[in-house]
Amino acid sequence: xxxxxxxxxxxxxxxxxxxxxxxxxxxxxxxxxxxxxxxxxxxxxxxxxxxxxxxxxxxxxxxxxxxxxxxxxxxxxxxxxxxxxxxxxxxxxxxxxxxxxxxxxxxxxxxxxxxxxxxxxxxxxxxxxxxxxxxxxxxxxxxxxxxxxxxxxxxxxxxxxxxxxxxxxxxxxxxxxxxxxxxxxxxxxxxxxxxxxxxxxxxxxxxxxxxxxxxxxxxxxxxxxxxxxxxxxxxxxxxxxxxxxxxxxxxxxxxxxxxxxxxxxxxxxxxxxxxxxxxxxxxxxxxxxxxxxxxxxxxxxxxxxxxxxxxxxxxxxxxxxxxxxxxxxxxxxxxxxxxxxxxxxxxxxxxxxxxxxxxxxxxxxxxxxxxxxxxxxxxxxxxxxxxxxxxxxxxxxxxxxxxxxxxxxxxxxxxxxxxxxxxxxxxxxxxxxxxxxxxxxxxxxxxxxxxxxxxxxxxxxxxxxxxxxxxxxxxxxxxxxxxxxxxxxxxxxxxxxxxxxxxxxxxxxxxxxxxxxxxxxxxxxxxxxxxxxxxxxxxxxxxxxxxxxxxxxxxxxxxxxxxxxxxxxxxxxxxxxxxxxxxxxxxxxxxxxxxxxxxxxxxxxxxxxxxxxxxxxxxxxxxxxxxxxxxxxxxxxxxxxxxxxxxxxxxxxxxxxxxxxxxxxxxxxxxxxxxxxxxxxxxxxxxxxxxxxxxxxxxxxxxxxxxxxxxxxxxxxxxxxxxxxxxxxxxxxxxxxxxxxxxxxxxxxxxxxxxxxxxxxxxxxxxxxxxxxxxxxxxxxxxxxxxxxxxxxxxxxxxxxxxxxxxxxxxxxxxxxxx
Numbered sequence: 001x002x003x004x005x006x007x008x009x010x011x012x013x014x015x016x017x018x019x020x021x022x023x024x025x026x027x028x029x030x031x032x033x034x035x036x037x038x039x040x041x042x043x044x045x046x047x048x049x050x051x052x053x054x055x056x057x058x059x060x061x062x063x064x065x066x067x068x069x070x071x072x073x074x075x076x077x078x079x080x081x082x083x084x085x086x087x088x089x090x091x092x093x094x095x096x097x098x099x100x101x102x103x104x105x106x107x108x109x110x111x112x113x114x115x116x117x118x119x120x121x122x123x124x125x126x127x128x129x130x131x132x133x134x135x136x137x138x139x140x141x142x143x144x145x146x147x148x149x150x151x152x153x154x155x156x157x158x159x160x161x162x163x164x165x166x167x168x169x170x171x172x173x174x175x176x177x178x179x180x181x182x183x184x185x186x187x188x189x190x191x192x193x194x195x196x197x198x199x200x201x202x203x204x205x206x207x208x209x210x211x212x213x214x215x216x217x218x219x220x221x222x223x224x225x226x227x228x229x230x231x232x233x234x235x236x237x238x239x240x241x242x243x244x245x246x247x248x249x250x251x252x253x254x255x256x257x258x259x260x261x262x263x264x265x266x267x268x269x270x271x272x273x274x275x276x277x278x279x280x281x282x283x284x285x286x287x288x289x290x291x292x293x294x295x296x297x298x299x300x301x302x303x304x305x306x307x308x309x310x311x312x313x314x315x316x317x318x319x320x321x322x323x324x325x326x327x328x329x330x331x332x333x334x335x336x337x338x339x340x341x342x343x344x345x346x347x348x349x350x351x352x353x354x355x356x357x358x359x360x361x362x363x364x365x366x367x368x369x370x371x372x373x374x375x376x377x378x379x380x381x382x383x384x385x386x387x388x389x390x391x392x393x394x395x396x397x398x399x400x401x402x403x404x405x406x407x408x409x410x411x412x413x414x415x416x417x418x419x420x421x422x423x424x425x426x427x428x429x430x431x432x433x434x435x436x437x438x439x440x441x442x443x444x445x446x447x448x449x450x451x452x453x454x455x456x457x458x459x460x461x462x463x464x465x466x467x468x469x470x471x472x473x474x475x476x477x478x479x480x481x482x483x484x485x486x487x488x489x490x491x492x493x494x495x496x497x498x499x500x501x502x503x504x505x506x507x508x509x510x511x512x513x514x515x516x517x518x519x520x521x522x523x524x525x526x527x528x529x530x531x532x533x534x535x536x537x538x539x540x541x542x543x544x545x546x547x548x549x550x551x552x553x554x555x556x557x558x559x560x561x562x563x564x565x566x567x568x569x570x571x572x573x574x575x576x577x578x579x580x581x582x583x584x585x586x587x588x589x590x591x592x593x594x595x596x597x598x599x600x601x602x603x604x605x606x607x608x609x610x611x612x613x614x615x616x617x618x619x620x621x622x623x624x625x626x627x628x629x630x631x632x633x634x635x636x637x638x639x640x641x642x643x644x645x646x647x648x649x650x651x652x653x654x655x656x657x658x659x660x661x662x663x664x665x666x667x668x669x670x671x672x673x674x675x676x677x678x679x680x681x682x683x684x685x686x687x688x689x690x691x692x693x694x695x696x697x698x699x700x701x702x703x704x705x706x707x708x709x710x711x712x713x714x715x716x717x718x719x720x721x722x723x724x725x726x727x728x729x730x731x732x733x734x735x736x737x738x739x740x741x742x743x744x745x746x747x748x749x750x751x752x753x754x755x756x757x758x759x760x761x762x763x764x765x766x767x768x769x770x771x772x773x774x775x776x777x778x779x780x781x782x783x784x785x786x787x788x789x790x791x792x793x794x795x796x797x798x799x800x801x802x803x804x805x806x807x808x809x810x811x812x813x814x815x816x817x818x819x
Contacts, residue, residue: 008777017770039447046226054261056234059296059330066333066424085231087216089223097187097198098215114163169210236273258291266297298327302381326427333424335370348407367399441781448786495724497603502720524582525700531578541681576640583632591625610734
């Protein structure tokens with residue numbers, strides 16, 4: 001894939017410029033820009049996940065090797081790869097492999113599952129199993145494979161082979177496997193010096209069986225621009241969990257393309273699992289449009305007319321509606337790419353690429369599978385019959401000798417023809433074109449769609465503010481006339497806002513919502529309670545007895561009732577004093593806070609602007625404060641005066657108070673001198689406590705709070721309405737004052753309007769520049785229906801401010817509102 005078009009080089013900066021303009025507008029800052037940022041990241045740093053899916057032995061791994069022209073993935077016949085492999089791009093000097101192992105718990109789960117499926121009665125704990133048991137399991141698996149006729153002949157044979165690999169892999173890599181967590185290793189930790197060594201380790205069946213994930217980072221043009229190849233476990237995996245991983249990856253929204261590798265070219269018909277996979281993809285519209293159908297091992301149909309006919313019938317019958325159908329031979333494509341770099345000196349790869357596979361047990365040279373396939377291609381495929389290549393295979397020569405002679409005669413021209421006929425280059429070109437011409441533009445389309453919403457809102461708000469500015473007078477006299485005309489409305493609005501403010505303040509008191517007032521009133525309650533306790537603790541019966549006898553000079557003694565009378569008057573008067581002082585403090589604090597809040601209000605500032613004073617608001621508040629204080633002082637006096645009377649139930653039969661009274665009376669009646677009364681002081685204090693505590697509690701918790709609420713409400717609300725009317729009556733004063741300052745103010749507003757317009761012209765120019773550059777990028781992607789809106793110069797019909805038609809930034813709405 002090619003790099004971004006030249007028009008898109010600064011796409012990130014242009015998009016961020018528009019987002020910055022959006023953030024400058026206070027009314028638009030709440031706009032969620034996350035979708036735009038996500039789409040931008042995907043557009044400039046895309047990740048196109050190409051998921052390869054298919055049954056085991058369909059040739060997925062070999063096809064991937066052919067596409068990348070290097071041997072990365074295990075591709076042996078019948079090998080059950082249950083590992084997810086991810087292949088991403090890296091520069092040549094940064095190629096690497098990251099290996100993630102299954103945990104011991106995951107391996108144990110797979111072993112148990114396979115043993116149960118195979119019918120083994122002994123299901124081992126792999127961590128505690130000795131070598132003898134593992135050998136018995138191995139022998140049992142080999143017996144099953146032999147009974148089934150080979151490791152790839154049946155589902156049961158595949159399961160047996162999978163268990164063998166799993167046990168061997170666990171034994172060989174036990175020191176690298178964690179109990180619960182997945183251990184991850186770099187290739188340096190294995191002392192691998194290059195990608196080939198690391199890939200060779202991962203390709204071994206036993207190692208692959210205990211790997212959860214393999215991440216390759218290698219250099220190939222197909223992987224550039226964010227293309228990621230993912231090789232998934234087979235859809236007919238022996239371990240069901242592996243198959244589910246494949247299905248989940250196919251349907252994942254981040255998957256850009258699904259390469260479905262099918263077996264009918266070699267098997268003659270589709271398997272049950274392949275049929276189910278096709279049905280799933282065709283029913284899912286989000287998956288269906290991104291699927292490539294690959295019939296691999298197409299070379300087998302070249303030599304079998306019946307196979308070829310069945311494949312053609314299958315394609316014409318079930319795939320006639322799909323344009324993404326390709327026929328490939330991963331074997332020919334891959335090894336063709338490998339021998340292109342060889343020559344007669346290494347016998348076209350026999351001594352290099354195939355060096356390991358030609359070593360025979362008896363010292364004789366073996367024939368690699370590719371050599372058989374190559375010779376067969378040259379003679380029997382019919383692909384060379386109408387070409388210049390005149391090739392023959394001699395019976396007196398070995399397959400390897402024929403191979404070397406043919407390539408010696410025709411060289412790379414024949415290799416290129418072989419690769420072309422393998423179909424791998426055609427498929428590579430097709431999927432590259434699909435990602436370049438369909439998926440990549442789709443990312444830019446998504447970005448444009450997400451960004452369009454931002455641009456439309458910006459444009460609408462710009463135009464809305466422009467209309468507000470455009471409606472403002474442009475001449476000083478006109479603006480003065482408009483301001484004077486608005487004066488009456490402004491005064492009325494100020495009076496209304498003041499009245500609403502006072503109403504809200506009173507409601508907060510009534511609903512116990514004013515924290516500061518609640519704190520003050522709780523302090524009043526505390527002071528009353530503390531004062532009562534002090535009075536009771538310090539009450540002197542001797543002093544009360546003295547006052548009683550002084551009041552009656554003819555008598556030398558005084559009854560208990562006289563002592564109680566003196567006590568009631570004394571306590572009531574002392575509590576009245578503290579209630580009055582506390583009430584005055586509550587009122588003073590409340591009105592001070594009220595005045596401070598009024599001074600901070602917008603209507604108060606507006607009133608000063610129009611009158612150069614507050615219209616008498618503070619004076620009225622202070623007068624009202626005195627009235628409220630007087631009313632509450634009177635209410636406190638009345639409230640405490642009632643304390644002189646005993647509580648209604650003080651003398652009721654059966655109450656503790658009457659019992660205490662009688663006990664006290666019994667004690668004081670023992671003599672007629674002062675001593676008998678003074679000795680009963682604790683009992684008298686207790687008697688007073690029983691009477692006064694309920695009365696004081698009733699006052700501070702219920703009745704007096706209601707008195708305060710009602711007093712504030714009846715005094716403040718009428719004052720607020722009256723003051724609102726008086727503010728409206730100040731129109732003549734406001735007009736006279738405004739006329740003195742209006743000319744200068746009007747001139748400043750006109751200058752400010754022009755300044756705002758100058759600022760916004762810069763913002764509009766920045767927006768149009770960014771949007772135009774983004775549109776150039778979209779046009780280069782052929783996305784003509786998704787261009788961003790520009791702000792043209794056709795808006796201002798009168799041209800009062802300027803003749804370029806730019807509209808004003810919404811970020812200036814607050815300033816315009818003041819104009």
